[in-house]
Amino acid sequence: MSLVELRSIVKRFGEHEVLRSVDLTVSKGEIIAVIGRSGSGKSTLLRCINGLESIQGGELFVDGIPVHDPSADLRKLRARVGFVFQSYNLFPHLTVERNITLGPTIVKGVSQADAVALARDALRRVGLEEKLHAYPDQLSGGQQQRVAIARSLAMSPMLMLFDEITSALDPELVGEVLRVLENMARDGMTMLLVTHEMNFARRVADRVLFIHQGTIWEQGRAATLFESPTTEELRSFLGAVLI
């Protein structure tokens, strides 16, 4: 049974067609890396999956929820799908603890005490237990991003979406975030990640999607795709990123 299913979805911003008839099936436990040039539609694809962007055509199911349906319960969907942003987007007025417990207590009705336990557990998984009472502006970019991951983890998601989560980080901070992702991969989390970290994609992803001009131009196992791209577009893209 597939966890995510996209059937020829179309996304337009006004006249501009960002996604044109994308089909995709993601199975439980699968790890998919999404690569492509900026403006190719890869982030938009991710944002459609948790309903941050509405789609103009096609069907989109996440764990049976019809996301394309305007009357779909997006709250229910988002409570089960974690999303991590490039710019962390922590709540600056709240402590790390409150950033993480907000979702479980407000959305899922977990008691404050249980939510704090969840927060501690999530922070332990990203290696930041000691930062429970810090404010976001007291943390480095890498730490903020790990808290953002913990905030999603505390909701016990069945799917995690990562939108270029290391792109805003200083190079020396990228490793700590990728290590967290690798641990999650080992724990069997289903993940879709838009990334520019090709080595990471090769190491961790089960499948790589190359998005070009709003479609899945080419896809396959990382090793196969990187060593022998079949299209000229992927070849030139790889040539540009794999110096």
Added chain:
Amino acid sequence: MIRDLSWIDPLYLLFALRWTVLLTLLALLGGAPVGLLVAALGRMTKRPARLASRGYIGLVQGIPLLAWLFLFFFGFPIFGIDVPAWLAATCAFSVYSGAFLGEIWLGALLSIPRTQWEASASIGMSYIEQLRYVIIPQALRIAMPPSVGFIMQLIKNTSLAAVIGFVEVTREGQMTAAATLAPLTVYLMVGAFYFALCYPLTTYSRHLERRLHVAR
């Protein structure tokens, strides 16, 4: 009839200051709901709502406060409704504060980045929950210093209500000055009373700004 300035005059002024304070409070009481409405309409997705909000702010700010006072004081009787000066003043000042507070609050709401909405939506919060736990707490911090600043303006501007015969501290001062022929002393006292009201607010506003500047 000319009389000497006596120790009782500052007391009269102090009593009149009550009306200055009361008018300010009434204006805030009437203006705050208007301001909330203006801010709420201003960030709706429907264009007519945004236009109504912008239009209200533009209209009120484009007409002098003095004109609003006259409009309410002389306007109501045309429709056969006689209003006391305090009521006309309260209406005019509510309309006026509604526009300015609305603009401040709308600006604060709009200054919260879209990403904060997206992040809170992504953990499954409803619109109301997003406002309550994420957006408004941050917007309040931004809106606080300019709101306090506006309240100070309001306190001083209530003196305009004197022109429609509302006896607050400026009008009381005018009458005392006329009776005693000691305008300098009297208006110095009037000024001192305004200062005594506004200065603590300035300090408080600065304190807020400093505290909020340390982020969060």
